[in-house]
Amino acid sequence: MSVEASEVQRIAHLARLAMSDEQAREFAGGLSDIFAFVEQLDGAPIDGVEPMAHPLDAEQRLRPDAVTETDNREGFQAIAPAVEGGLYLVPRVIE
Amino acid sequence: MSQETLSGWVRKLQAREISSRELTRLYLDRIERLDPQLNSFITVTAESALAQAEAADARLANGEQTPLLGVPVAQKDIFCTEGVRTSCGSRMLDPFVSPYNATVVERMNAAGAVMLGKTNMDEFAMGSSNETSFYGPVRNPWDTERVPGGSSGGSAAAVGARLVPGATGTDTGGSIRQPAAFCGITGLKPTYGRVSRYGMIAFASSLDQGGPMAVTAEDCGLMLNAMAGFDERDSTSVERPAEDFTAGLNQDLTGLRIGLPKEFFGEGLDEKVRGVIDAAVEVLKGRGAEIREVSLPNSHLSVPAYYVVAPAECSSNLARFDGVRYGHRCDNPEDLMDLYTRSRGEGFGDEVKRRIMVGTYVLSAGYYDAYYLKAQKVRRIIADDFRNAFEDVDVLLGPTTPELPFALGAKADPVSMYLSDIYTIAANLAGLPAMSLPAGEIDGLPVGLQLIGNYFDEARLLGVAHQYQQETDWHTRVPAAFA
Amino acid sequence: MEWETVIGLEIHAQLNTVSKIFSGAPTAYGAEPNRQACAVDLGMPGVLPVLNQGAVEKAVMLGLAIDAEITPRSVFARKNYFYPDLPKGYQISQYELPIVARGHLDIELEDGTIKRIGVTRAHLEEDAGKSLHEGFESMTGIDLNRAGTPLIEIVSEPELRSAKEAVAYMKKLHSLVRYLDICDGNMQEGSFRCDANVSIRPKGQTEFGTRAELKNLNSFRFVERAINHEIERQIDVIEGGGSVVQETRLYDPDRDETRSMRTKEEANDYRYFPDPDLLPVVVDTAFVNQMREKLPELPDAKRARFVEQYGLSDYDAGVLTAAREMGDFYEAVAAGCGAPKLAANWVMGEFSAAMNRSEVELADAPVNAEGLAGLLARIQDETISGKIAKEVFEAMWNGEGDADAVIEAKGLKQITDTGAIDAIIDEVMANNPQQLEQYRGGKDKLFGFFVGQVMKATQGKANPAQVNERLKAKLDG
Incomplete structure (x- = not known):
């Protein structure tokens, strides 16, 4: 399968990756190779096979409903790029 | 002195033949002197290491005997370490000083280990050569023009060059075993769920597993004793009673059924590598093991299935790196979209972006069934192949990698790089324990032997490896420049 | 043309657990920003979710209360999209296998008849944080205290036919979650929120019209007004020769109108897939029975x-x-x-x-x-x-x-002493000879007049039954 640069741009946008047209063209080659490689799966004998999401056939453990965490806002925000008044700042979101 | 193994140091420390401070100093000096050739560390924590060593000496003086008390180790820079930069080999996390410890780090601290620093790695553990690191490539101590393998290339090179007696790694598709093979050391990827993933920065959650990398199987067993165990903070952590992974080291191999998957010896395997593996089989046979040929008929599908599943999970796992709460943020974002796309565009390297895009694509509307769901089904038939094989044999054996450590820059196209993990990936898809140990040398480069065990059979794998290491000395060899 | 309205509601109820759905941080409302957001809620690197048993119990209780199927193995999935109040870049939700499937709720219509409304599903998910736009120059502040609060999203079948029915359904569900003590129901604080899918079609037509999703309907009054507005808007659009666009519209209670949310840009591609950090949630018969016994x-x-x-x-x-x-x-x-x-x-x-x-x-x-x-x-x-x-x-x-x-x-104690009442009656009769004569002459209506006079004289404290009885006896006697 061949991936066009425009398709790379579409995926990059969905994944929120800035990408110039030149980069998109460069990535298109590698991505095409990968998808062509992955096409080997097409012949796999998987009729009636249940998908396997996880290596172990286990079930979710449940945590008792109790507060176990204490406030560490200062610790977490010491490494934040932009905070004010305890809030994380981003460019204005218009709704 | 630096030839001593981790288990040897444990004995010497307990016998008070050396202090932890002296030992820590010795390795810190080696790192300072020799690592510029290798670039195996991203961060060296000399000061806190010496403080930890002193605390360990005080405990040793009190007669305490925690498993790794006073032993220097290194942490792959994928494990969060409180107060220490945890970069994951990425510009994205270059500014990230973790506010908490990974469970593995907590457990090793509790066991008394002394952390010398954080080792270099492929960015977000995506790579098989350690060339994708933001901090530059790691070099193979056996030949610095060659790669050490990846993604735990820093840990492998550091142990291989004896800059540290043991280091942690993580293995999503071979990231412990392939670099262990390339650097001539022993490395174990445990059963999925043995080692907590809490605080281990996720690449592909259903495949990632932390494990030990050291000189001998015994070293790996000691380290795993400290690393493994149930963690209530990880839903995928397995609740099982604590186990001594060194318990099976002296187990006789008589009657042990070793399976050779014929698919691991086919086309693409370097003839010289095959020769090394054949010789290793003879050694094990000589110690009483029974050899059988087995088949894993779908193993050729493991790499393509992996390159759907792993990127899918990674595309979602890496969405949190958005420049808002921590990590790299672009300068002067114009608006929210600009903040996201530029922070991520600048923060991630090409291989990470490539995998994020593959994952985004295979999960996107209209493609889910054709890629993701299909790969999950293939994953099951691959796991079933192993299940069938383990009805007839106790352990599977084969090469860790199809070829010798390659030169830096030799694998420019992604798919050829991915095929470097052709023998290792299937164990991740199935969640099985697997290890690599040194089994020979070709042209001055080490060759790795892979053992794959049934679920939770780490002790048996380590036992087989230990028995092999009783008879051979490949694991004791050190590259001349670092002897 | 006569139009029929088709409405389906998606109600998000915050479950009143003390800790979050996937972390041990508190859920209390009103804390200082980001003081109740722990490493897991913040989506820090390497952290992992562990499911809160309380949230599962409450979801199952809801399922039982609406006579629904409880899924024996439900699965958490990731809904992937970027938004600043969504720290991980995905919301942990349930997609193909929700914990509660197919139930129903009976509502009472204005004429007293009962209508059964199907509930398609109810699934567990985590709430997002909040974006605050006030007080910053060209910036938005993000508070992640709410991030990770457990939600149950209850999705109705498109079987509601008017704004009034929608409100009746919502009120019934609101009452139910409070009965079950699974949600505090506080709509001002956002504990119980509603989105409505609204479409119209010519009466008699079976296929559905194009729907608009109305968001931000945070009171019963708003739900009714917003839906009625939307119905009118859609009728105007169609009768004006246009067609309804499938979109999300935000209700603005100040202006009392809905408007299109343009910022939700491209068609959403949420790339749902099973969350590999979480395993299937198994709810067995024993668990269900335990919850059944807890039902009020x-x-x-x-x-x-x-x-x-x-x-x-x-x-x-x-x-x-x-x-x-x-x-x-x-x-x-x-x-x-x-x-x-x-x-x-x-x-x-x-x-x-x-x-x-x-x-x-x-x-x-x-x-x-x-x-x-x-x-x-x-x-x-x-x-x-x-x-x-x-x-x-x-x-x-x-x-x-x-x-x-x-x-x-x-001193309001009632006078029940017959003697005292008799004395007052005697006094009243003596003071109103004219009325007494008329009454005795057959003007029965004057009985009330005498009662009033007695009550007035006692400042209302006389026992009315006794007054009646004694008065009757004396007047007639």
Whole structure:
């Protein structure tokens, strides 16, 4: 399968990756190779096979409903790029 | 002195033949002197290491005997370490000083280990050569023009060059075993769920597993004793009673059924590598093991299935790196979209972006069934192949990698790089324990032997490896420049 | 053309667990920004979710209460999209296998008929944080305290046919979650939120029209107004020759209009897939049975019992059981005074009126069930009349003490001494000879006049039944 640069741009946008047209063209080659490689799966004998999401056939453990965490806002925000008044700042979101 | 193994140091420390401070100093000096050739560390924590060593000496003086008390180790820079930069080999996390410890780090601290620093790695553990690191490539101590393998290339090179007696790694598709093979050391990827993933920065959650990398199987067993165990903070952590992974080291191999998957010896395997593996089989046979040929008929599908599943999970796992709460943020974002796309565009390297895009694509509307769901089904038939094989044999054996450590820059196209993990990936898809140990040398480069065990059979794998290491000395060899 | 409205509701109810759905951080409302957001809620690198048992229990209780199927193995999935209030870049939700499937809720229409509304599914998910736009120059502030609060999203079938039905459904569900004590139901604080999918079609047509999704409907009033607006808007669009666009519209209560949310840019591609950090949630029969035993009496059952046990009208029973607290309050009053009908009249009458006047909730009312029962007991034992009781109640509401204290302090004790009543009657008869003559001449209506005079003379304290009886005897005698 061949991936066009425009398709790379579409995926990059969905994944929120800035990408110039030149980069998109460069990535298109590698991505095409990968998808062509992955096409080997097409012949796999998987009729009636249940998908396997996880290596172990286990079930979710449940945590008792109790507060176990204490406030560490200062610790977490010491490494934040932009905070004010305890809030994380981003460019204005218009709704 | 630096030839001593981790288990040897444990004995010497307990016998008070050396202090932890002296030992820590010795390795810190080696790192300072020799690592510029290798670039195996991203961060060296000399000061806190010496403080930890002193605390360990005080405990040793009190007669305490925690498993790794006073032993220097290194942490792959994928494990969060409180107060220490945890970069994951990425510009994205270059500014990230973790506010908490990974469970593995907590457990090793509790066991008394002394952390010398954080080792270099492929960015977000995506790579098989350690060339994708933001901090530059790691070099193979056996030949610095060659790669050490990846993604735990820093840990492998550091142990291989004896800059540290043991280091942690993580293995999503071979990231412990392939670099262990390339650097001539022993490395174990445990059963999925043995080692907590809490605080281990996720690449592909259903495949990632932390494990030990050291000189001998015994070293790996000691380290795993400290690393493994149930963690209530990880839903995928397995609740099982604590186990001594060194318990099976002296187990006789008589009657042990070793399976050779014929698919691991086919086309693409370097003839010289095959020769090394054949010789290793003879050694094990000589110690009483029974050899059988087995088949894993779908193993050729493991790499393509992996390159759907792993990127899918990674595309979602890496969405949190958005420049808002921590990590790299672009300068002067114009608006929210600009903040996201530029922070991520600048923060991630090409291989990470490539995998994020593959994952985004295979999960996107209209493609889910054709890629993701299909790969999950293939994953099951691959796991079933192993299940069938383990009805007839106790352990599977084969090469860790199809070829010798390659030169830096030799694998420019992604798919050829991915095929470097052709023998290792299937164990991740199935969640099985697997290890690599040194089994020979070709042209001055080490060759790795892979053992794959049934679920939770780490002790048996380590036992087989230990028995092999009783008879051979490949694991004791050190590259001349670092002897 | 005659149009039919088709409405489906998606209700998000915050489950009232003390800790978050996937972390041990507290869920309390109103903390300083980001003080209740731990590493997991912040989506820090390497952290992992572990599911809160309380959230699973509450979801199963809801499922049982709406007679739904409980999925034996439900699966958490990731819904991937970027937004600043969504720290991980994905929301952990349920997609193909929700914990609750196919149930129903019966609503009562205005004409008293019962309509059964299908519930398609109810799934567990985590809430997002909040974006704050006030107080920053060209920036938005992000508070992640709410991130990770457990939500259950309850999705109805598109079987509601008017804004009024939608409100009835929403009110019923609101009552139910509070009965179950799985959600505090506080709509101002966003604990119970509603999105509505609204479309119209020519009456008689079976296929659905294009729908618009209305968001931000955070009160019953807004739901009704927003839906009615939207119906009118769609009719105008179609009758004006246009067609309805599938889109998300935000209700603006200040302007009382819905407007298109353009920022949700491209068609969403959420790339759902099973969350590899979480395993399938197994709810076995034993667990379900345990939850079944924890279920309280539900509104419909309680209503029927009130009719049966207390002899109330179906309407009154409905009013008294609409909220669990009100039902409990009523039963405490009825038991305390031993007069269920009197209790019903007072709880729905004076008491509810006083709450409305003072704008207080039941829990904050200055007169509690015991106090009200004490007052009604004084009516029952004829210490005071119903009329005087209103005066006493007023004083109690104003904090002047319990019923007995007020009666004592104000000297409102009813006169039940026959001799005293007779004396007053005699006086009244003596003072109104003309009326007495007319009455005895056959003008029966004047009986009321005499009652009034006696009550006036006693400032309302005479026992009305006794007054009636003695007056009749004396006037006729």
